[in-house]
Amino acid sequence: MPRFYCPQPLTGGALVDLPESVAHHLHVVRMQPGAELTLFDGHGGQYGATLVDIGKRRASASVGAHEPVEVELPYAVTLAQGLPEGSKMDWIIEKAVELGVAAVQPLAAQRSVVRLSGERAEKRHAHWQGVIVAASEQSGRNRLAALSPLADFGRWLGTAPAAPQPRILLSPRATQSLAGWAQASSPQPLTLLVGPEGGFTREEEDAALAAGALALSMGPRVLRTETAALAALAMLGGIWNGI
Numbered sequence: 001m002p003r004f005y006c007p008q009p010l011t012g013g014a015l016v017d018l019p020e021s022v023a024h025h026l027h028v029v030r031m032q033p034g035a036e037l038t039l040f041d042g043h044g045g046q047y048g049a050t051l052v053d054i055g056k057r058r059a060s061a062s063v064g065a066h067e068p069v070e071v072e073l074p075y076a077v078t079l080a081q082g083l084p085e086g087s088k089m090d091w092i093i094e095k096a097v098e099l100g101v102a103a104v105q106p107l108a109a110q111r112s113v114v115r116l117s118g119e120r121a122e123k124r125h126a127h128w129q130g131v132i133v134a135a136s137e138q139s140g141r142n143r144l145a146a147l148s149p150l151a152d153f154g155r156w157l158g159t160a161p162a163a164p165q166p167r168i169l170l171s172p173r174a175t176q177s178l179a180g181w182a183q184a185s186s187p188q189p190l191t192l193l194v195g196p197e198g199g200f201t202r203e204e205e206d207a208a209l210a211a212g213a214l215a216l217s218m219g220p221r222v223l224r225t226e227t228a229a230l231a232a233l234a235m236l237g238g239i240w241n242g243i
Contacts, residue, residue, distance in 0.1 A: 001036055001037065001038050002026075002031075002037050002038065003037070003038040003039075003040065003046070003137045003138075003140070004018065004019075004022045004025075004037060004038070004039055004040075004137060005019075005039075005040060005041070005042065005133045005136060005137055005144070006018060006019060006022070006039050006040070006041050007019065007041065007042070008041065009041055009043065010039055010040075010041045010047050010063050010066075011063060012047065012063055012064060012065045012066055013062075013063065014062075014063045015052065015060055015061070015062055015063070016039075016049075016060065016061055016063055017058065017059070017060050018058075018059045018060065018061055020057050020058070022059065023054065023055065023056075023057055023058050023059035024056070024057055026051065026054055026059050027054060027055065027056050027057070027059070031051060031054065032051070032054070033051050033052055033053060033054060034050065034051065035050070035051045036048065036049070036050060036051075037049045037050070037051060037061060039061065039063065040136075040142040042142070042143055042144045043143075044068070044070065044142055044143060045066050045067055045068045045069055045070070045142055046066075046067050046069050046142050047063050047064055047065070047066055047067065048064035048065065048067065049061040049062060049063050049064055050062045050064070069140075069142060070142060070143075071100075071139075071140050071141055071142070072100065072102075072141065072143055073100040073102070073237070074187055074240075075187040075188055075189055075190070075240065076102035076103070076189040077100070077101050077102055077103075077189070077190055077191075077192060077233065077236070078101070078102060078103040078104070078105060078189075078190070078191040078192070079092075079096050079101045079103070079104050079105065079191075079192050079194070079229050079233075080105040080107055080156070080167075080191055080192065080193045080194070081104065081105070081106055081107060081194050081225075081229060082107050082108075082109035082111070082112055082153070082194060082195040082196035082199075082200065082225065083106055083107060083108055083109065083112040083114050083116070083150065083196055084112070084113075084114070084196045084197055084225045084226065085113040085114050085196075085197060086114075088225065088226045089106065089124075089128065090127075090128070090131050091226055092225075092226050092229060092230070093128055093131045093132060093135070094131050094134070094135045095135075095230045096145075096229060096230060096233060097131075097132055097135035097136060097139065097141065097145050098135055098138070098139045099230060099233040099234060099237065100141075100233065100237065101145055101233060102145055102146065102189075103145055103146040103147070103148065104128070104132070104145055104146070104147050104148070105148045105151065105156065105191075106128070106148070106149075106150045106151070107150070107151055107152075107153045107156060108150055108151065108152050108153060109153045109195055109196050109200055109201075109204060110153070110200075110201045110203070110204060111195065111196050111197060111198040111199070111200070111201060112196045113196070113197065116150055121149070121150050124150070125147065125149060125150065128147055129147055132144055132145050132147060153200070153204055154204075154207065157207055157208060157211045158211070165188065165189040165190050165191060166188070166190045166191070166214055167190070167191045167193060167208070167211070167212065167213040167214065168181075168190055168191065168192050168193065168213065168214050168215075168216050168232075169193045169200070169205060169208045169209070169213040169214065169215045169216070170192060170193065170194050170195075170216060170217070170218060170228050170229075170232060171199070171200070171205055171215045171216070171217065172199070172217060172218075172222050173205065173215065173217075174215035174216050174217040175217070176215070176216055176217070177216060177217050177218070177219060178216040178217065178218060178232055178235060178236075179219075179235055179239065181214070181216055182235065182236055182239040182240060183239055187240040187241075192229055192232055192233070193208060193213060194225060194228050194229045194232075195225060196225055197224075197225055199225075218231060218232060218235075
């Protein structure tokens with residue numbers, strides 16, 4: 001059954017206007033009134049719904065009963081990702097959402113080739129938000145991963161998380177493995193720090209360690225930036241039974 005995110009709060013029995021992007025999609029696939037949908041508003045759970053009316057850029061649906069369906073991980077992972085080049089960030093965010101990440105923090109690191117500021121940064125943020133929505137619709141998640149604005153790596157290090165949690169720096173310099181650490185630890189909220197192409201510089205890694213980060217490795221092979229975070233998320237899920 002098609003699933004769609006609706007930013008307005010949903011209530012059983014209500015008639016809602018669907019977002020224009022959703023209406024356009026339904027029009028393109030020639031969905032007719034009476035078709036069944038699944039809607040979610042990001043506040044938890046989902047709703048069965050019935051398409052009532054549809055046009056080229058407008059559609060409405062009748063909302064059914066709330067279904068308390070959740071597929072979230074039992075621990076919240078924040079991905080602090082050094083900004084990579086091209087469309088790699090789209091891929092990373094999409095797959096990280098599928099793997100259950102709770103929040104994404106884009107970071108401007110010293111080796112980040114792409115430089116974003118002002119209007120360009122705002123446009124990329126809006127685009128990444130759309131990637132999160134689409135990945136959540138596809139993967140069955142009913143809560144959207146939080147997306148923070150792009151931040152300078154050094155300044156971000158100086159900020160404290162809302163609740164104390166480990167900051168794990170994925171580094172080939174580390175002598176302890178993420179797998180070994182996870183096996184010896186209980187499931188818990190954490191932040192994964194992943195560098196851009198070429199990784200974080202030695203100065204950035206030293207600054208992260210001085211700020212309390214724990215350096216862990218992903219094994220003997222050096223992973224690309226678009227692989228490292230996803231492998232780490234999958235590894236944690238397997239060890240902590242989150243997948």
